[in-house]
Amino acid sequence: MSKINEKINRKDVGNVLDKIAVHRGENRVDTVRRLGYFVVALVLALLFFFPFYWLIKVAATWPSGSLYAGTPSLGLESLELYNFIRVYYEIPFPRYLFNSIVITMLAVVGSLVTNSLAAYSLTKDFVGKKVVMAFMVAALMIPYYVTVIPAFLLTNELGLLNTHLGVALPFMTFIIGTFILKNSFDAIPDSMLEAARLDGASEIYVLFGVMWRLAKPALATNVILAFIQTWNAYLWPLVVVSDRKMQPLPLALASFTTRFDGNFALQYAFAIMVLVPVVIMFLLLQKQFIRSVVQGSVKE
Amino acid sequence: MSIQDFPDQMRDRFPVSLSRKHRRSLIAWLGLVPALAILIAYRLIPLLWNFLLSFQNMRYTGETSWVGLENYFQLMEDPVFLDALFNTFLFLGSVPIAVTIALGLALLLNERFPGSNVFRSMFFLPYITMMVAIAVTWAYMFKSQGGVINYALQQMGLINQNISWLSDSWWARLSVIIVHVWKTTGFYLIIILAGLQNIPQEIYEVARIDGASTRQRFMYVTLPLLKPTLGVCALVGLVTSFELFDLVQVLTSGGPARSTEILITWIYKQAFEFGNFGYSAVLAIILFVIMAGGSLLGMYIQSNDYV
Numbered sequence: 001m002s003k004i005n006e007k008i009n010r011k012d013v014g015n016v017l018d019k020i021a022v023h024r025g026e027n028r029v030d031t032v033r034r035l036g037y038f039v040v041a042l043v044l045a046l047l048f049f050f051p052f053y054w055l056i057k058v059a060a061t062w063p064s065g066s067l068y069a070g071t072p073s074l075g076l077e078s079l080e081l082y083n084f085i086r087v088y089y090e091i092p093f094p095r096y097l098f099n100s101i102v103i104t105m106l107a108v109v110g111s112l113v114t115n116s117l118a119a120y121s122l123t124k125d126f127v128g129k130k131v132v133m134a135f136m137v138a139a140l141m142i143p144y145y146v147t148v149i150p151a152f153l154l155t156n157e158l159g160l161l162n163t164h165l166g167v168a169l170p171f172m173t174f175i176i177g178t179f180i181l182k183n184s185f186d187a188i189p190d191s192m193l194e195a196a197r198l199d200g201a202s203e204i205y206v207l208f209g210v211m212w213r214l215a216k217p218a219l220a221t222n223v224i225l226a227f228i229q230t231w232n233a234y235l236w237p238l239v240v241v242s243d244r245k246m247q248p249l250p251l252a253l254a255s256f257t258t259r260f261d262g263n264f265a266l267q268y269a270f271a272i273m274v275l276v277p278v279v280i281m282f283l284l285l286q287k288q289f290i291r292s293v294v295q296g297s298v299k300e
Numbered sequence: 301m302s303i304q305d306f307p308d309q310m311r312d313r314f315p316v317s318l319s320r321k322h323r324r325s326l327i328a329w330l331g332l333v334p335a336l337a338i339l340i341a342y343r344l345i346p347l348l349w350n351f352l353l354s355f356q357n358m359r360y361t362g363e364t365s366w367v368g369l370e371n372y373f374q375l376m377e378d379p380v381f382l383d384a385l386f387n388t389f390l391f392l393g394s395v396p397i398a399v400t401i402a403l404g405l406a407l408l409l410n411e412r413f414p415g416s417n418v419f420r421s422m423f424f425l426p427y428i429t430m431m432v433a434i435a436v437t438w439a440y441m442f443k444s445q446g447g448v449i450n451y452a453l454q455q456m457g458l459i460n461q462n463i464s465w466l467s468d469s470w471w472a473r474l475s476v477i478i479v480h481v482w483k484t485t486g487f488y489l490i491i492i493l494a495g496l497q498n499i500p501q502e503i504y505e506v507a508r509i510d511g512a513s514t515r516q517r518f519m520y521v522t523l524p525l526l527k528p529t530l531g532v533c534a535l536v537g538l539v540t541s542f543e544l545f546d547l548v549q550v551l552t553s554g555g556p557a558r559s560t561e562i563l564i565t566w567i568y569k570q571a572f573e574f575g576n577f578g579y580s581a582v583l584a585i586i587l588f589v590i591m592a593g594g595s596l597l598g599m600y601i602q603s604n605d606y607v
Contacts, residue, residue: 034413041408041415045422048482052425054448055437114334121331126324132332139343141595145542145564146588147346149571149580150353154341170342173335203327232430234546235564239572250432254550257436264440271433282428286421289428290490297491297536 055275059083059268083269087256090266093273095245096252100231102164103171103248107230108223110172115222118173119181120207140175145235152239162243171230176296177222184218185211217291224285224292231278249274347588353581371578380558381583384566388590390473391544391562394480395537399530401481402488407522409489410496420493423486431483431543435550438479442466442551469559472552476560479547484540488533495529496522528602535598538591563587 060079087093122129144151151170160166188211196210212219234250241247247255253267253274260266282289354371356364375381405423409416426434441448442465450462465475499522507517545564548554554561554569561569563583570580 034411037408037411038413038415041405041413041419044405044408045419048426048486049422051434051437051441051482054441058440114338117331117333118335121328124324124328125321126328127322128325128329132336135336135344136339139339141592142343142347142588143539143542143591144342145545146584146591147343147350149567149577149584150346150349151342152571153349153353154345169338173338175339178335228428232428232432234430234432234549235542235568239568250430250546253430253432253436257439257550267436268440271436275429275433278428278430279425282421282425290421290424293428293487294490294494297487297532297540 055268055272058265059272062265083265084273087266087270087273090260091252091256091270092245093252093270096247096249099164099246100248103168103237104227104230106164106168107171108226110168111174111177111226112219112222114173115177115181116207116212116219118178119185120203120211122178122182123185136175136178144170148235148239151236155240160240162241162246164246166240167233167237167246167248168230170236171226171233174226174229177225180221180295181215181218184215188214220288221292221295224289225296227281228278228293350581350584350588353578354585356578356581358577359575367578371582374579375582378579380561380566383558384561384563384583385586387473387560388563388587391476391480392538392541394477394484395534395541397477398481398485399488399492399533399537402485402492402533403526403530405485405489406492406496407518409493420486420490423489425486426483427487429483431546432550434479434483435547438475439466439551442475466552467556469556472556472560476544476548476551479551480544483543483547484537487536491533491536492526492529495526499525531598531602535595535602538594538598563590 060081060083062083122133155161155166155169158166160169192214193206193210196206201209232250233248234254237248237251238254241251244255253270256270257267353364355366355368357367357370358364409420444450444462444464444467447462447465449465450459453459453463463471465471503521503525504517507521512520542564544562545568548560548562548565549568552560554565564587567580567583567587570576570583
């Protein structure tokens with residue numbers, strides 16, 4: 001009995017060893033294949049990343065004022081901050097930064113409130129809901145930049161030209177954000193809201209006290225989308241702002257390039273100063289950024 | 301206040317007693333007011349106003365006079381209009397190019413290997429970067445003398461003479477497309493990756509057992525199942541093409557000789573540089589028809605395929 005067992009066992013062990021051997025081979029092939037993919041992806045990613053590298057390189061290593069340096073080189077020799085400091089002294093950078101921050105804050109906070117209120121309303125069943133939904137879907141197809149001229153005239157009528165609010169106002173609600181919040185609110189069980197109402201909670205408390213706490217990812221998406229589109233906006237501020245003191249960063253950067261035409265080291269330094277806040281935020285919140293942007297475009 | 305007195309209180313507040321449903325409607329509409337006000341003010345009213353404006357002549361001082369169809373006739377006398385129209389469509393060509401590149405990258409990154417998430421972020425970064433800054437960066441890279449792109453191409457032996465990227469009309473158009481492709485590819489990549497991960501692995505197993513080659517698996521499994529995702533990409537590409545304004549304005553300012561002008565830059569210039577508000581309203585209507593038509597067509601094609 002024991003001998004038979006031994007035999008069988010040996011056979012089994014042999015089989016297992018064979019399988020492991022096969023597996024090892026596969027693994028090796030797999031590893032090589034993966035390494036290949038890795039190298040290809042690395043090369044492509046570096047190629048894609050090159051403009052950012054070039055931006056840093058030129059801004060941080062080139063003497064300001066040189067229009068064209070002879071042959072471009074890739075290395076990062078002699079890093080210095082001279083260009084950044086000169087930009088700081090040439091223009092009121094803090095003022096532009098302040099404008100951008102105020103406009104973006106207005107848009108972020110404003111859209112959070114208006115989108116939440118609208119989304120909460122849309123979770124209810126009310127008279128005229130279909131009309132509102134149809135209007136919002138249709139409005140989604142009117143790109144704001146198509147109507148930029150009458151929007152400018154309207155802002156003029158409202159007396160909001162050259163104000164932070166005038167720039168921020170159109171960004172203070174966005175339809176996709178409303179829909180994302182609505183989907184998230186819809187997922188909250190009614191029993192929870194009923195319980196809050198029975199405890200005497202007002203509608204405002206139900207929304208901002210209960211639902212906001214339960215819909216944090218959707219709120220984060222709203223903040224990120226509003227932030228990106230307002231911070232980067234160029235056309236609308238260009239139309240509404242003519243006073244240099246009120247320019248947000250993209251406008252300031254564009255007029256800086258005409259003022260220092262040809263002085264690319266300086267332009268690049270300014271560009272970096274403009275990009276740094278967004279890039280830092282992106283690096284810290286990569287997953288949320290990517291998820292938000294995808295949600296913002298692929299709405300159900 | 302208990303829940304029982306609540307209706308009485310409401311009755312005191314509203315002389316006409318409201319049913320539960322009506323009360324709910326009232327609250328809902330109150331909540332919608334801020335968002336709808338902004339949407340109506342900045343989407344609906346401008347659209348109607350734009351239509352009105354297209355029949356008017358408007359001075360900088362704000363005086364308007366009725367000119368009938370004159371602004372529309374001006375289209376035929378405007379030599380830049382057709383160019384701008386052509387370029388608007390031409391630059392949309394960056395969407396299929398970017399989607400194709402993104403598809404290739406997505407297939408690559410879908411083979412999970414260490415670091416693929418880092419690569420994904422690297423490809424994605426341009427998408428959230430400010431277009432103005434990107435245009436500034438590329439403007440210098442494209443310089444024919446001392447620009448790094450010409451330098452690299454020469455070093456690789458691909459060209460003998462410097463290409464005048466931004467001062468030749470066709471090279472300038474190509475430059476705009478290159479930058480737009482570079483900026484948007486990472487975004488499509490993310491969407492397509494998500495689409496790829498939604499394809500059940502079993503289908504590939506079955507195809508493999510049936511003896512399908514890698515190419516066949518791609519042609520007959522991946523591509524058809526990815527069609528809705530690619531449709532989304534095309535729609536989003538259309539909607540986000542507004543960024544082209546920033547790009548064209550800063551990179552080429554419509555030049556050389558207005559050869560990279562697109563409808564939106566031409567609308568802006570007609571209104572705010574030449575003061576032809578009425579005529580630019582006509583151009584805006586044309587752009588609106590193109591955009592709305594494009595998105596309707598896209599939605600129609602998609603709904604036809606997948607309902």
